[in-house]
Structures are given as structure tokens and as C-alpha cells.
Amino acid sequence: MDIKAVERKWQGIWEKTKFNHFDPKSDKPKHYVLEMFSYPSGAKLHIGHWYNYGPTDSYARFKRMQGYNVFQPMGFDAFGLPAENYAIKTGVHPKDSTEKNIETMEGQLRAMGAMFDWSQEVKTCDESYYKWTQWMFLQLYKKGLAYRKEAPVNWCPSCQTVLANEQVVENCCERCGTPVVRKNLTQWFFKITEYADELLSGLDTLDWPEKTKAMQRNWIGRSTGCEIEFECETGDKIRVFTTRCDTAFGVTYVVLAPEHPLARKLATPEQMAAVEEYIDYAARASEIDRLSTTREKTGVFTGSYAVNPMNGKKVPIYLADYVLATYGTGAVMAVPAHDERDFAFATKYSLPILKVIENPNGETVLPYTEDGIMVNSLSFDGLMGEEAREMVSKHLSKLSKGGKKVNYRLRDWLVSRQRYWGAPIPVVHCPVCGAVPVPEKDLPVRLPYEVEFKPDGKSPLAKCEKFMHTTCPKCGGEAMRDPDTLDTFVCSSWYYLRYADAHNDRAPFDRDAVDRLLPVDTYVGGAEHACMHLLYARFFTKALRDMGYLDFDEPFKRLIHQGVILGPDGNRMSKSHGNVVSPDDYVEQYGSDAFRLYLMFGFSYTEGGPWSDDGIKAIAKFLDRVEKLILKVKDEQAGENEPYGADEKALNYARNFAIQRVARDMEAFSFNTAVARLMELLNAASKYDALERKNVTLLKATVKDLILLLAPCAPHTAEELWEIWGGKQSVFAQDYPKEDAAALVLDETEYAVQVNSKIVCRAMIANGMTNEEIEERAKSLPEVQARMQGKAVKKCIVVPGRLVNLIVG
RNA sequence: GCCGCCGUGGCGAAAUUGGCAGACGCGCAGGACUUAGGAUCCUGUGCCGCAAGGCGUAUCGGUUCGACCCCGAUCGGCGGCACCA
Numbered sequence: 001m002d003i004k005a006v007e008r009k010w011q012g013i014w015e016k017t018k019f020n021h022f023d024p025k026s027d028k029p030k031h032y033v034l035e036m037f038s039y040p041s042g043a044k045l046h047i048g049h050w051y052n053y054g055p056t057d058s059y060a061r062f063k064r065m066q067g068y069n070v071f072q073p074m075g076f077d078a079f080g081l082p083a084e085n086y087a088i089k090t091g092v093h094p095k096d097s098t099e100k101n102i103e104t105m106e107g108q109l110r111a112m113g114a115m116f117d118w119s120q121e122v123k124t125c126d127e128s129y130y131k132w133t134q135w136m137f138l139q140l141y142k143k144g145l146a147y148r149k150e151a152p153v154n155w156c157p158s159c160q161t162v163l164a165n166e167q168v169v170e171n172c173c174e175r176c177g178t179p180v181v182r183k184n185l186t187q188w189f190f191k192i193t194e195y196a197d198e199l200l201s202g203l204d205t206l207d208w209p210e211k212t213k214a215m216q217r218n219w220i221g222r223s224t225g226c227e228i229e230f231e232c233e234t235g236d237k238i239r240v241f242t243t244r245c246d247t248a249f250g251v252t253y254v255v256l257a258p259e260h261p262l263a264r265k266l267a268t269p270e271q272m273a274a275v276e277e278y279i280d281y282a283a284r285a286s287e288i289d290r291l292s293t294t295r296e297k298t299g300v301f302t303g304s305y306a307v308n309p310m311n312g313k314k315v316p317i318y319l320a321d322y323v324l325a326t327y328g329t330g331a332v333m334a335v336p337a338h339d340e341r342d343f344a345f346a347t348k349y350s351l352p353i354l355k356v357i358e359n360p361n362g363e364t365v366l367p368y369t370e371d372g373i374m375v376n377s378l379s380f381d382g383l384m385g386e387e388a389r390e391m392v393s394k395h396l397s398k399l400s401k402g403g404k405k406v407n408y409r410l411r412d413w414l415v416s417r418q419r420y421w422g423a424p425i426p427v428v429h430c431p432v433c434g435a436v437p438v439p440e441k442d443l444p445v446r447l448p449y450e451v452e453f454k455p456d457g458k459s460p461l462a463k464c465e466k467f468m469h470t471t472c473p474k475c476g477g478e479a480m481r482d483p484d485t486l487d488t489f490v491c492s493s494w495y496y497l498r499y500a501d502a503h504n505d506r507a508p509f510d511r512d513a514v515d516r517l518l519p520v521d522t523y524v525g526g527a528e529h530a531c532m533h534l535l536y537a538r539f540f541t542k543a544l545r546d547m548g549y550l551d552f553d554e555p556f557k558r559l560i561h562q563g564v565i566l567g568p569d570g571n572r573m574s575k576s577h578g579n580v581v582s583p584d585d586y587v588e589q590y591g592s593d594a595f596r597l598y599l600m601f602g603f604s605y606t607e608g609g610p611w612s613d614d615g616i617k618a619i620a621k622f623l624d625r626v627e628k629l630i631l632k633v634k635d636e637q638a639g640e641n642e643p644y645g646a647d648e649k650a651l652n653y654a655r656n657f658a659i660q661r662v663a664r665d666m667e668a669f670s671f672n673t674a675v676a677r678l679m680e681l682l683n684a685a686s687k688y689d690a691l692e693r694k695n696v697t698l699l700k701a702t703v704k705d706l707i708l709l710l711a712p713c714a715p716h717t718a719e720e721l722w723e724i725w726g727g728k729q730s731v732f733a734q735d736y737p738k739e740d741a742a743a744l745v746l747d748e749t750e751y752a753v754q755v756n757s758k759i760v761c762r763a764m765i766a767n768g769m770t771n772e773e774i775e776e777r778a779k780s781l782p783e784v785q786a787r788m789q790g791k792a793v794k795k796c797i798v799v800p801g802r803l804v805n806l807i808v809g
Numbered sequence: 810g811c812c813g814c815c816g817u818g819g820c821g822a823a824a825u826u827g828g829c830a831g832a833c834g835c836g837c838a839g840g841a842c843u844u845a846g847g848a849u850c851c852u853g854u855g856c857c858g859c860a861a862g863g864c865g866u867a868u869c870g871g872u873u874c875g876a877c878c879c880c881g882a883u884c885g886g887c888g889g890c891a892c893c894a
Binding site for chain 2: 170210211214215217218219221223225240241242243244255295297321322323324326327328331332333334335339340341342344407408409527530531601602603604607609610612614615617618619621622661664670672673675676677678679680683750751752753754756757758759762794795796797799802803805806807
């Protein structure tokens, strides 16, 4: 078979017949298969793309043959830093390089032969798309879910932009690895924290990898505890958050984060200089050595005191950078006897350590951080654990000095970026009216082409006079545009909705179209998005639901992460490792079907592993053998009185077993075993074909099923073989074979026979025997008798269809 | 430090979730057809042993008639979080 010609032929036919288009009029049940869209980088498709898209396309084709109306769109996540950085280096405009890259990748994706519905293609950098990204921003703003505030933000000095929390990995920029610094800036945020609880509880309903759900739970970080209000001599109130309010009587000082609004206010004149110095030190320290986890604790006394509402005791107020400004209230009560960090700090600064919890099971070694019995706690003495905390928080509510409180680790999503290649934030800053959203009718706010994007810490758009100067939509006076662009994760938070109605120019999508297609039934992509894209997209869905644009709660019902194909040396493929393997040569030599099939067969799909091409030849050989068998069998004529004996039963069993297992394995994304079952079926059919006298009708039926089962995994080859076979229409218009349960019931089954749990032999046992009959049959076997030597059977365990175990003694 | 996952032949991997460990394939060995084979087709292939047999799912222990699977400890690898009060 001239595989390249066959690929071209069928890709042409699929194109011409609009075979890949979703049919909105079909009455078949829909199935939305979505692969995460790609970033149009300069390089060609790499093995990662192939590994994501190839096998998943086979899944989509499988669902289609099963009778689903499958929708499998494709598009490009086209805004983003690499194009801009490339422009800075080479002077090629991001729009030009991106459009060129998209064109190249479209060609390559088409050549893969996946059934992407290109009629609904989405490119996030197109005006027709980012217009609606901006519209999303405006809806969130209207709903109070987008707001601007000054806050300490993560700044990447290399990328010259702020980053969301999710984009900071070990205090470094996720993209370039540069340590991030903290800056106080006024930026736009999305109030994702408002959905923290639902984002958490919704996970329980999802068919997602447990690991990913665990990561999201972790990231959201729900923590239940108690807020306690400490009143200062100045009248200021310090609220602290604690999960251990049962230790409240052990508070010997209170600590504020250096960035806490009261930090300076509470400094007494004598301490002012030291406090200023410390605040300055903390700001610098956070830039220098945030990486050190064993960093020694530092702090400074403010000179002020606050009153513990539980016992009226006055305790000193400190500043220390082991308290984070961004979590809880930015202030904690310090209980050095029962907290490691407070213990270290108190020891260093010679602060008192007061034991208020007793170990119920032995000696209480400080710091003792487990649950225990309250002591030195007035009327609360003797209480323990959850009950103790309940009583203390109730008491605080009664005093109006605090009470139960839930906190989250999740922060609001910072969406402003000081970069050029993104969707402009649709806001105008008016000296009179303040921040004013651009009216929807004026969208899109167009990204200007002529812009100087050399990074200097300011948004490139800020330097574009033509863009910046505008009039206030409210008062008509002179005003300036927001110079920032939106985080590209905003674009990718709703693309799966746009696919449903990609050409709509009146709305981001039509409600009916979305209702018809969503939620996504099967979503496949890399695990690296667990806490970014996948969390943001869920947030968008819930927010849009609450604004009345949708009525489902979760965008992605089922999620699969493909594994990572590593370089042959076991490291992640990268230019710097010099271990990048390109799919192109393999595709050229063996064809796209063989390459895809090898990816499916050679790896456990969700595991991935180091690349090796051992075995790719075996796949080519397998496809060859299939072809040979078909060519040989197709013209064979059925004779009269065709035999139907043991050989035929065996073949029919193999055929139906394959049908059953391939379907099961495809559904489970267990592609390697599905392909193994196809190989077994081929082996069985070939073996049967070699017989002298055969049942041609049965053989032909088996070979036909083999083509159909193979079709999703090797689409071009299967179409061609189907045509050679004499099949009508596309092979994908055929029904997926359904197994005949009767053929899977054998007359007898091989049992493992055990005596005292040790296998002594195997025996064919007729189906339908009772356990007693099986026991008798086992006892009669010579191997068994040799081991029993007249001893009695104390117990007999029969596992139907598997084994019989005689316990003797 | 905390959370999660993983550890199976020479190699990639399977195992209906407590029931014959190693399916399928690579590799290797032997054979057939061949002037030739790096094509194709048979046969064999977990380890030790000539064999009978014994040993085998990181290690040690436990539960069970029976454990790759469940429980406890240890070692090794990977991923996430990391002063979150």
C-alpha cells in the first residue's frame, strides 16, 4: 500500500464530504471530544501534540462508530509571551509570526488525519474572538467579579510583567525560571475566591483523575478555624485567624505581617525607626531569599500591646515576615508552646512560652502541636480537640470578639499583564469618572499593530499614543485606555464554549448551540494545567451560569491526562538536553496511521515514558499482515456445507472476545491493550486461514470485523482496506461491531486446580457444573489424588471459570 | 516537612481489582525458504536447574484457603504544595 497516497486520498475525501463536520441536525446522541488546543509555536508538531491528538482522535472515531454524533473541534491559543519575545529578538511582529505558525500547524494537523471539525476553528488572537474575551471581562465586571485593587503582586523581572499565583513555581516565574519579586501594584483581579467552596465541592461530581482533583483541593486549601479580635491600646482592632482556638490562652504575643495596614500605625515613637527598618528589610528579603525554607525567623517589636479577649491579658505586638500578608487576616496570635514557628520565634526573642495543652498519652514536650487537653485555660480546662474549639469559638461569638471562620489558600486571579500580545483590557481611565468599562457596542478594543514592545516594565500599549488616548464613555472627556492586556488564561477559559458557535458575531455563543453541545464529554490534555486552566475554566463556567448564560455547573465531565513522552534518555525533551525526537521522519517513513498506532501501543497512555522506536516496525508489519490477509480472503468463495466445529468455535470466540475487549479498552483510554487485542484477532484469523478446510463465511465475517475494529486506530489504512474489501461508503459510516454474547460462552473452561492453594494441574471443566460436581471432578484427577493420599477434603473453594482449590489435611 | 502517585522479565508493558503473574509486542535463540537476508514464515524464551523440582511482582512483616492487588514498617523514584497560622 502506498501509504502517503492513501493518506492524501482519504483526507481529500473526508474534506470534500465534510465528513469531519458536526451535524447539528442529527438525532444521534452528541459526544463532545475535546483536546486542549495548541499554542502556535514556531516549531512543527512535536511528539507531545501527536500523543495528545492521535490516540484521542481514535477515541473520537470510536465513539462515532458507536453511534454518537461526535464533535471534535480544534483551534489555537494564539496570544502569549513566546511570540512577543520572538518579536523582541527578531523584529518579526507577533501577529505575523503567529499567523504564519498557525498556517503551518493547520497543515500538519490536517496531515495527521484527525477528524477535527475545522469549520468551527477558533483563534484567540482574532478580533472576532477577543472581542468576546473582552465581553467576558465586562460581564464579570458588571457582576462584581472583576475588580481593581492595589496589592502585593508577583513580578517577573525578566518577562517584565505580573504573574498570577498559579504561574509562580517555587517562587520563580513558571515560564522563564527567574525568581519573582513582590511589588505593590494596582491591577485587575477576578474574584475566583467567591467560588472557592463550589470549586471544591464540584470536584466530587467529576470523572477526573483523583490526582488532579487532589491538586485542586490542595490549591483551594480550605481551612476551617476561628477569627479572634485583639484590641490595641490605640483602639485599633487586630483580627487573627487560627485553626487552634483551643490554644488561645497560650497566646504570649501577636504578630502582624510587615505589609499589614496597622504595621506603621502601631509603632511607638521609640520603635518607629526599628519598625521602618524592618518593613524595608522584609520587602527586600522577600526578593532575595524567599527560596530558603529553613530561613531563620526575624521580626521586630512595635512597642504596642493588644488584649487577648479570652483572658484579658495584654500581649506585645510584633511584626515578622513569617506571617503572610496575603493569607487570612495577615495577622496571627502566637502560641509558642503549641506551634513550631511561634516556638522558634519566641525562643529567639526570649518571649514567654506558656503551656495550655496537655498530651493525654504521655509527656508533653514543647512545642506540642497535636490535639490535647486544655490546661491553664480557666473554665475551659479539661476540654479537648474539636469540642474544645467549638466551645472557645462559641464563647468568642458571644463576646462579639470573633467566631468560626473558613479561609482559603486560593487567591483572587490577577489578570492584568504588562505585555503586548494579548487581549486589551476593555477599560478607560477617566480623570473624572475613574475606571469606566468600555460599552459593549464599542468592542472590540482593537490591539494596535504598530507598537514598540521592547520591555521596560511598562506595558507596551502605554507607549502607543494612538491607542491610549480616547474619550470617557461616561462623560465624554479626555481619558486614557487601560494599557494592560489580559492573561492568556482568560482566553482559554471559555474557548470550549465558543467552538459551539464559532462564527457568531452577535454574541460569544448562542444559548441553544451551547446547550446542544456542552458540557464537554471527554477532555484530554496535559496534567500541567491542573491548577491553572482547569480551575479558571471551571470558574468561568460557574460565573457564566450565575449570569444566566448557561445552565450547567461544570465544563468538563470527564478528564484524561495523557502522559509525557520523554526523550530517549529519560529526560523531558528539550533543545538544551539535545534529546528532541521529531515525529516527522517516522510519519514520512511509516505513515501517520502507523505512527499513531505505535504511540497507542507502545505506551500506557496516561503514563507516557521515554521515547524508543523499538517496535514501530512491528506496527508497520502488523498493518502489512492485515492487508495481506484481506487481499487473500476477500476473493475466497464460500462452499456448501461449511464446517462448524471446534476450530470455528475458537475463531468465533476470538472474534467476539476482541470486539468486547477492544470496545472496553478504547472506552477506558487503554489503547495499548486495545491494539494488543487487535493483534490477537489477526493472529487467530491468520491461523484459521491456514487451515485446509475452512468456513469462509465465518472467516470473512471475522476479517470484516477486524477492519471495523481497526478503523478508529488506523483511519486511512482502514478506509482503503474497507474499499478493497468492497465495503460501501466510508468505513466510519459503519456500525461498530457488537459482540455476540453466546459466542463467548464456551462448552468448557480450563480451571487451575489447587491442593492447599498450590497449583497441581489444569483441567477442562464443562460449564454449568455445580460446585459439588466440580469438587468431585477435581478429586478424581490423578495429580490431585497423588497429593491427597487419602486425606480428607476440609474445604473446597470454587471460583467459577477460574480455579478450584481443595484444602486437605 | 505535608499531600498524592509509582516500583512487575533483557526492554515497552498486561493482569476481569483478592483467584493460573508476565497477555500483546520488542529483543534474543533455534529452524524453514533462500546466492543472500537487516524480507517473510514457524518454534522456543521470567530466573535457577540436565531433570524432578525450586524461586519469583523493591525489602521485611501481617491478614487470608489464596496477595502484584488489602494492612503496617522500610528503601528507592516521580508529581504537587511548602512559614497557609
